[in-house]
Amino acid sequence: xxxxxxxxxxxxxxxxxxxxxxxxxxxxxxxxxxxxxxxxxxxxxxxxxxxxxxxxxxxxxxxxxxxxxxxxxxxxxxxxxxxxxxxxxxxxxxxxxxxxxxxxxxxxxxxxxxxxxxxxxxxxxxxxxxxxxxxxxxxxxxxxxxxxxxxxxxxxxxxxxxxxxxxxxxxxxxxxx
Amino acid sequence: xxxxxxxxxxxxxxxxxxxxxxxxxxxxxxxxxxxxxxxxxxxxxxxxxxxxxxxxxxxxxxxxxxxxxxxxxxxxxxxxxxxxxxxxxxxxxxxxxxxxxxxxxxxxxxxxxxxxxxxxxxxxxxxxxxxxxxxxxxxxxxxxxxxxxxxxxxxxxxxxxxxxxxxxxxxxxxxxxxxxxxxxxxxxxxxxxxxxxxxxxxxxxxxxxxxxxxxxxxxxxxxxxxxxxxxxxxxxxxxxxxxxxxxxxxxxxxxxxxxxxxxxxxxxxxxxxxxxxxxxxxxxxxxxxxxxxxxxxxxxxxxxxxxxxxxxxxxxxxxxxxxxxxxxxxxxxxxxxxxxxxxxxxxxxxxxxxxxxxxxxxxxxxxxxxxxxxxxxxxxxxxxxxxxxxxxxxxxxxxxxxxxxxxxxxxxxxxxxxxxxxxxxxxxxxxxxxxxxxxxxxxxxxxxxxxxxxxxxxxxxxxxxxxxxxx
Numbered sequence: 001x002x003x004x005x006x007x008x009x010x011x012x013x014x015x016x017x018x019x020x021x022x023x024x025x026x027x028x029x030x031x032x033x034x035x036x037x038x039x040x041x042x043x044x045x046x047x048x049x050x051x052x053x054x055x056x057x058x059x060x061x062x063x064x065x066x067x068x069x070x071x072x073x074x075x076x077x078x079x080x081x082x083x084x085x086x087x088x089x090x091x092x093x094x095x096x097x098x099x100x101x102x103x104x105x106x107x108x109x110x111x112x113x114x115x116x117x118x119x120x121x122x123x124x125x126x127x128x129x130x131x132x133x134x135x136x137x138x139x140x141x142x143x144x145x146x147x148x149x150x151x152x153x154x155x156x157x158x159x160x161x162x163x164x165x166x167x168x169x170x171x172x173x174x175x176x177x
Numbered sequence: 178x179x180x181x182x183x184x185x186x187x188x189x190x191x192x193x194x195x196x197x198x199x200x201x202x203x204x205x206x207x208x209x210x211x212x213x214x215x216x217x218x219x220x221x222x223x224x225x226x227x228x229x230x231x232x233x234x235x236x237x238x239x240x241x242x243x244x245x246x247x248x249x250x251x252x253x254x255x256x257x258x259x260x261x262x263x264x265x266x267x268x269x270x271x272x273x274x275x276x277x278x279x280x281x282x283x284x285x286x287x288x289x290x291x292x293x294x295x296x297x298x299x300x301x302x303x304x305x306x307x308x309x310x311x312x313x314x315x316x317x318x319x320x321x322x323x324x325x326x327x328x329x330x331x332x333x334x335x336x337x338x339x340x341x342x343x344x345x346x347x348x349x350x351x352x353x354x355x356x357x358x359x360x361x362x363x364x365x366x367x368x369x370x371x372x373x374x375x376x377x378x379x380x381x382x383x384x385x386x387x388x389x390x391x392x393x394x395x396x397x398x399x400x401x402x403x404x405x406x407x408x409x410x411x412x413x414x415x416x417x418x419x420x421x422x423x424x425x426x427x428x429x430x431x432x433x434x435x436x437x438x439x440x441x442x443x444x445x446x447x448x449x450x451x452x453x454x455x456x457x458x459x460x461x462x463x464x465x466x467x468x469x470x471x472x473x474x475x476x477x478x479x480x481x482x483x484x485x486x487x488x489x490x491x492x493x494x495x496x497x498x499x500x501x502x503x504x505x506x507x508x509x510x511x512x513x514x515x516x517x518x519x520x521x522x523x524x525x526x527x528x529x530x531x532x533x534x535x536x537x538x539x540x541x542x543x544x545x546x547x548x549x550x551x552x553x554x555x556x557x558x559x560x561x562x563x564x565x566x567x568x569x570x571x572x573x574x575x576x577x578x579x580x581x582x583x584x585x586x587x588x589x590x591x592x593x594x595x596x597x598x599x600x601x602x603x604x605x606x607x608x609x610x611x612x613x614x615x616x617x618x619x620x621x622x623x624x625x626x627x628x629x630x631x632x633x634x635x636x637x638x639x640x641x642x643x644x645x646x647x648x
Contacts, residue, residue, distance in 0.1 A: 025431070050555035051571055051594040052548065064541050065534055073540055091589030091618065095611070096543050099647055113625050116592070119622045127615055130608045130645035152431060161257065 001141065005106050008032050009141040012108075015042040016086045016149050017034045022047065026149045029055040029085035031063060031078070033117040038081065056093040060100065061063030075149065076101025076133075086146040088139055091116035094123035099130045105137040115135060144176050189222055195259055195296065203351055203626050206264045206295050213290040219271065220284040222260025227253040243345060245335040249277060256282050266297030267354050267634075270550030301433060346486030353400035355435035355483055356492060357601055358632040360613050380408065380625060383434055384417075384426040385442055390438050396425055399437050409596075409626060412454035413471035426468065427451070429625060452627075490521040491601060493635065494579040497531060498603065502581040502640050505533035505546075512640050513648050515546040516579045517554065527576075534648075546580070547646065551595055571596035582639050583632075584611030589618045592628065599629035603637050609647045 008030055012146040015028025019042035027043040041058035044071040045051050063069050063077070069079045080142040083089075087098060094116025095107060105117060105124065117137035125134035155172050196210045200273075213219060226235045229251045236242065236253055244261045255261065260282050263271060270290060274283045274413040275399075290296065387393050393416065410426060417424045422477045427434045433445045454473035455461035464470040483491075494516055501514035513534040519527040532549035534540050554572045573595040580602040584592065589611030592600060606614045619627045642648065 014643075048555055049572070050551060051596075052551055052591040054553075057543070060543065061541075075542075077542075090590060090594075091611075091624075092587050094595060095585060095587035095590065095647075099542055099585075113623060114594075116586075116590070120621060121586075121616065121618075127586075128608075 005084070005141050008037075008082075009036060009086070009106065009108060011040065012084045012086050013142055013149070015040050016146070019043045019055070020149055020153055021089050022029045026153045027055050027085065029080050029083060030061055031083055033069075033081045035043070038069055039066075052092065054090060054093050056083065056089055057096060060096065078102040080143055081108065084141070086117040087111050088117050088119055088137070089124075090114035091121050091123055094137075095122075096121060098129065098135060098177055101122070101133060102135050106133055107137065107139045108141055109143045110139055116128065135152075147176055193217070194290075194480055195219050195260060196449045197259070198295075200295075202353075203264050204318060205262050206297075207259050207262050208624050209290045209292055209294045209296060213286050215289045217286045218283055219286055219296065220259045221279075222258040222282045222284070222438065224256055224257040224260075224280050224282060226246075226280070227255070229253075245354055245622040246275065247503065249276070254282075255279075263298045265300040265351065265354050266295075267299065269297045269299040270294070271296045271298050272476040279623035282477050291511070300619060331628045332615055341371075345491075347484045349482045350488050352486055356495075356635070357633045360632055362618065378622065380429050380452045380470070381447045382429045382450040383445040383447055384424050385427060385436060385445040387423050387425050387442065390423070391440065393425065395437070395440060398429070410450075412473070413450055414471065417469050442603050490518070491579075494518040494577070495601065498579045498581050499637065499640070501531050502535050506597060508538070510534050510537050511642060511646070511648075512581065513546045513642070515550040517550060517573065517576055518579065520576065528554060528557050530557065543587065544586065544589050547578075547584050547591055550578070573597040577601070580648075581637075582606055582642065582648035583614055585609050586611035586616065586618070586645065586648065593618055593624060593626050596626050597628050599631065601631040601633060603633045604640055604642075604648075605632060605633075605636070606644065606646075606648050608644050 013029045014024040017028070017177065019028055020026040020038065022042075024043040024046050028040070030037045030040040034037070039059040039062040041055045041057050041062060044053045044058055049051075056127045060078075063081075078097070080103060082104045083097065083102055084106045086112040088107045089105060090111060091114055094105075103122070107117065110119045112119050113121060117139075118124070118126070121127065124137045151172060194211045195211055197205055197206050198208045205222075208427075219475045224246070226248065227241075227245065232245075232253045236245065241253075241255055241566050248254045249273070260273075263284065264411050269442050270287050271284050272287045273285070278282055282285050284296075284298070291327055298449070319640075351358075355518070369623040385396075387396060396417040397415070409429060410632055413426055416425050417426070433447075436442055436445065451464040453473045456473065458472070461472045462471060497516045499515050501516060502512040505514055506512035511534040514532065516531045517529060519525070519529050530550055532552045533543040534546045535549060551572060571594075573592065575596075575598050575644050578592065578597050578600045580600060582604045583602045586599070586609070600612065602612070608615060611618050613632065617630065617632065618624060
């Protein structure tokens with residue numbers, strides 16, 4: 001397992017922890033260019049009341065709003081950038097990344113419900129696109145951590161909910177198949 | 178000329194190549210019994226008048242209401258002869274002229290007609306209620322060229338609405354006359370003889386065991402009041418009684434629902450449930466082994482019934498889309514737009530939003546119309562309330578969205594994430610679209626929400642964009 005990838009994935013995990021602390025679905029990501037993090041973000045779907053505000057789109061907005069990162073208008077502003085994200089990008093994000101010409105994606109665990117890099121649909125490369133180049137997406141980095149943090153989220157009491165309910169009798173499953 | 182003073186008897190043709198024929202879907206209609214050249218008068222129908230008062234008091238409450246033409250002076254005219262038997266089409270092959278001089282309506286072929294072809298008129302035309310001359314021809318240059326473009330389906334859109342006095346808005350519009358077609362619906366397990374159990378579409382749902390029936394009542398009430406009722410579970414029965422245990426279906430959210438603490442219930446747990454209603458009895462018995470499912474057999478080819486009023490609602494919405502797309506173009510953006518109207522027959526307080534593509538002006542390749550629309554709706558939401566109920570960020574739940582173009586894969590998935598009920602689009606994007614083009618996301622196995630996709634019948638040529646673009 002590539003240690004550089006592991007290093008950046010741990011940064012992404014830290015963002016997922018931040019999401020968990022904010023009662024968001026714990027998914028985090030960092031965008032790396034030239035051995036430097038140029039943006040990091042996490043899910044904000046609850047805060048922004050918008051089910052499309054995934055970590056990747058949050059970070060992309062950050063990158064594109066910073067003119068120093070993309071001094072000249074270019075078709076593919078992410079062509080020298082690698083994304084590290086704790087969960088396989090969903091179909092929406094996978095398409096967004098391809099439209100921006102991302103160089104490569106490294107992710108933690110797969111996403112059986114929305115995964116856009118092969119789990120549900122191969123938006124990154126299997127699906128043909130008349131213009132945008134395909135990109136490589138590799139999973140398995142910090143996979144167990146990524147799954148565990150999701151489980152921790154689903155077992156946590158949601159203090160935002162109107163009628164809090166005790167989940168004290170729920171058990172955190174630690175086995176990962 | 179005074180219309181009421183007419184005294185000239187209308188001509189009457191009875192050998193013009195027309196015959197009356199029944200069809201299963203439309204009932205009676207007029208058909209060509211032989212080849213008829215373009216611009217042939219095929220029928221001259223004398224009319225029978227109802228005075229304005231008489232019509233208001235009696236006529237409009239009778240079946241005649243569906244057949245009468247509004248005459249210039251407010252009288253209502255019933256066409257005799259074949260006139261009341263022509264069916265409606267959005268691309269009619271027969272035009273007609275009201276002739277106040279002879280108190281008649283002339284029907285003329287708009288193009289060459291083949292033998293056995295049905296002869297149809299367009300019901301909703303301005304002429305019905307706003308004639309400007311004593312004799313007005315409905316043939317205009319656009320209609321002359323075979324009703325291409327949207328001229329017939331679209332520019333006359335006002336008519337159906339304004340005609341509310343003479344046309345029943347609840348009348349069901351024939352499928353063939355709808356301005357759009359529904360794309361192939363999500364695959365259903367219709368042919369279970371050949372489908373193995375594993376192929377059954379299942380979703381994980383939260384359920385809770387409820388020991389006392391009094392708790393059921395409380396829970397059902399709570400579900401309703403808290404707005405947690407999940408509309409995507411409408412095909413399932415709410416309660417399962419099995420082995421002396423009563424279990425209540427809650428939601429398909431990823432997070433467990435928060436139940437009222439005072440009921441002291443056990444924790445909800447997840448089980449697989451069928452993702453759609455049972456279409457056949459075989460399917461019903463199979464699905465019921467997972468959870469009690471409703472039986473909703475569909476006749477083959479059956480589609481949702483659209484009333485005149487609802488079709489008009491859709492046309493109005495699409496007109497907003499077109500206007501917004503052209504506005505976008507005039508601002509040097511791509512002519513791509515998205516519109517979420519209030520639901521047909523829906524509440525006045527429903528949020529309405531419109532947006533267009535801004536990828537050029539924002540120097541942001543992802544500022545597509547759909548994402549802009551969803552963001553706009555979210556902004557309205559944040560301003561408005563601080564509620565944080567489960568599912569509050571499924572912004573488009575139950576709503577219809579109208580689009581100038583088939584959305585790209587990113588936008589299609591954004592619509593799915595937002596739980597849209599149905600989308601309508603004008604121009605398909607064969608090579609980049611995510612709702613019928615390169616793929617059709619709401620029909621993919623695995624996704625946790627489905628929505629309906631309607632494709633407008635006519636492509637709008639002025640909105641055509643490079644097919645390699647993501648709309």
